[in-house]
Amino acid sequence: MNRRIISTILLLIIWFTIPSIAFAEDELNIQAKSALLMDYHTGEVIYEKNPHEKLPPASVSKIMTLLLGMEALEMGKINLTDQVRISSHAAGMGGSQLWLEEGETQTVEDLFKSITIRSANDASAALAEHIAGSEEIFVKMMNEKAKSLGMKNTSFMNASGLPDENHYVSAYDVALMSVELLKHKQIHNWLTVYMDEILVGKKKDKVQSLVNTNRLIKEYEGTTGIKTGSTKEAGFCLAASAKRGNLQLIAVIMGSETSKIRFDEAMRLLDYGFANYDSITIGKKGDILGKVEVHKGDIPYIEAVLEKDSYILLPKGNSGNISKEILLPEFLESPINEGQEIGQMIVKLDGVEVDRIKLVSKAKADKAGFKEMFKKTLKNFLINK
Incomplete structure (x- = not known):
């Protein structure tokens, strides 16, 4: 009898403590093979359906191509003005393309535009070859990057x-690489462009119109990207991002039966997130949160700053008890490099740790020379006399 009572109580506890995500699963009625809604800032998953199922992504794959492109651009390995010769391999791509000719040249900037707006396969291959020398080598880079991002169910x-x-x-891995791509400011120059055009061909005598394949940029408030994809094998896929206020969300739809369904279901996920959640700013990258004395340094103290932004995702109407704990040493020995970790900020919600962010040195501190040390010693002697 006691066991029955205990079992009943446990079942009631489980029933009433089921998280809101279960409610969302029932009510949203997502029909895609796989779907996910993620908070951009925290990586917290708000909704999921078969999030780790391995599925063909079609052109959603180009998110990784664009990510590696942006990294190469920011490292100075490539430049937007580079003239890229189109190889026979790139010109021979099937599917969505610009019909680039073997031997013609295109700028890196036009390749980026063609990939983000028109989802051009030939432009993707050309950019890959320009960055790595061959598409095969570039694919190795894609898989290495995927591994470094924790994308465990991905193979390019x-x-x-x-x-x-x-x-x-x-779907979960798509969200991970989407978050990483959106960190690069320059990619936003093209993600929400609806229409453009470029000249193609060896003589640059043909005009190719670029119309964005992501219709949400015109139909959904706050859309910031990202990428569509469709093949017979993959069905209709979409990684969509949108931002309203502090809250930025990423919705992933994989394996929809029609293009309309993928957009409708992505909007449904985004609507659910914006209706039910708020993003609370705890601190911004570079915020000064304290200072630490420097021993035998050429400066007396080092300022400690946040290494990155800090946010908390909360259900609307639930402010919670948010607290911050700053951990810094009493002093540091020189030398200290700029950006060196010197402490931590611990963020707690209702007493439970939800984030831990590095505090780094705002400046560099070298060892003090003989003259500086003599001046400090003399000053301390006079003050304490």
């Missing part, structure tokens, strides 16, 4: 997303 076989039985990505 090409830079464009053309069908291959060994080319797959999970």
Whole structure:
């Protein structure tokens, strides 16, 4: 009898403590094979359906191509004005393309535009070859980057997303690489452009119109990207991002039956997130949160700043008890490098740790020379006399 009572109580506890995500799963009625809604700032998953299932992503794969492109651009390995010669391999791509000719040249900037707006496979292959020397080498870079981001259910076989039985990505992994891409400011120059055009061909005598394949940029408030994809094998896929106030969300839809369904279901996920959640800013990258004395340094103290932004995702109407704890040493020995970790900020919600962010040195502190040390010693002697 006691066991029955205990079992009943446990079942009631489980029933009433089911998280809101379960409610969302029932009410949102997402029909795609796989779907996910993630908070951009914290990486917290708000909704999921088969989030780790390996599925063909079609052109959603190009998020990784663009990510590696942005990294190469920011490292100075490539420049927007670079003239890229189109190889026979790039010109021979099928699917969505610009019909680039072998031997013609295009700028890196036009390749970026063509990939983000028109989802051009030939432009993707050309950019991959320009960065790595060959698409095969570039694919190795894609998989290495995926591994470094924690994308555990991903395998890339090409830079464009053309069908291959060994080319797959999970919805959760799509969200991870989407977050990483959106960190690069320059990519936003193209993600929300609806229409553009470029000249193609060896003589640059043909005009190719670029119309964004992501219709949400015109139909959904706050849309910031990202990428569509569709093949017979993949169905209709979408990684969509939108921002309203502090809250920025990423919705991933994989394997929808029609294009309309993928957009409708992405909007449904985003609507749910914006209706039910708030993003609270705890601190911004570079905020000064304290200072530490420097021993035997050429400066008396070092300012400690946040290494990155800090946010908390909360259900609307639930402010919670948010607290911050700053951990810094009493002093530091020189030398100290700029950006060196010197402490931590611990963020707690209702007494439970929800984030821990490094505090880094705002400036560099070298060892003090003989003259500086003599002046400090003399000053301390006179003050304490």
